Amino acid sequence: MDKLPKNKEEDKGINMENKKEITGIYNTTFNEKKATPITTQSDLEMIENAIIEExxxxxxxxxxxxxxxxxxAKHIKLHLEKDSKGYIHLEELLDLGKSIREYTRIFKEAYIDIEGTKQAKIYEWENNQGIRFRAVVDKMRGSQPPLSPSYEVKREGLPKTPLSPFDNVIITFYSDRNLNERMQFKNPSVSDYYKNHSNQTHLIKSSKKPELKPEDERITKQKRR
Incomplete structure (x- = not known):
């Protein structure tokens, strides 16, 4: 049985619930675990907003x-290969729950992507290096999600009110690494948020005074005399 990476095992900044979630993601991806739940909102947010845990x-x-x-997991695992389109780091996969909760903290709810009669929930974000990510959640036909490659499935699209936790299944998770073009956010609110964030960062950088070199400082002092 593969073991959780040592840095995650020893990370004291992770609370027990998050560590349990990370271990669940790892064991579902690499070991025999069939499924693991991921909460989309933090306990504090659920209390403050008086909302039902999803x-x-x-x-x-x-x-x-x-x-x-x-x-x-078997599909998403392919994105862990460095040359794959949509490549993701293992750390990013293990922190998927954390990223989804951060998305929900900012944008409140998933974006509903409608294709004909189908509806899927989309979570999108961008990291500090400008890499963009997308996680897609949908409902699978049947009372249980498929656990065998021989099981032919069809995505139904999510109902407005989920009937059970298995109605919200993570279909895929990927980045825009190794893609021909940069990922375009489906959610206009997400696109606007990062565009504004980028503009603000640019303004902050341009407003900073340039650092003077020692010789520049001497010249400046002489001019003041």
Whole structure:
């Protein structure tokens, strides 16, 4: 059985619930665990906003090589390969719950992406290095998510009120690394947020006074005399 990376095992900044979630994601991806829950909002936010806790499920899933399609851990795991389109680091996968909760803290709810009669929940964000990420959550036909590659599934689109935790299944998670073009956010609010953030960062940098070199400081002092 593969073990959780040592840096995650020993990280004292992670509380027990988050550590349990991280371990669940790891064991679903690399070991025999079939599924693990991920909460989309922190306990504090749920108390302050008086909202019902929402859970999305990270499941073992499947990947169909012939069709190059799939869902869940077996499909997402392919993005851990460095040359893959949409490459993600293991650390980013293990922190998926944390990233989704941060998204929810800022944007309150997932973006509903409508394709015909189908609806999927989209979580998108950008890290400090400008890398963009997208996690897609949808409902799978049947009372349980598929755990076998031989199980042919169809995405139904999410109902307005989830019937059970397994109605919210993480289909895929990827970045815009190794893609031909930069990821374009589906959610206009997310796009505007990072555009404004980028502009503010640029203004802060341009407003800073340039650092003077020793010889410049001497010249400045002489001019003042």
């Amino acid at each position: 859970v999305v499920m990270y499941v073992k899933g499947y990947h169909n090589v012939a069709k190059n399609k799939g869902m869940g």
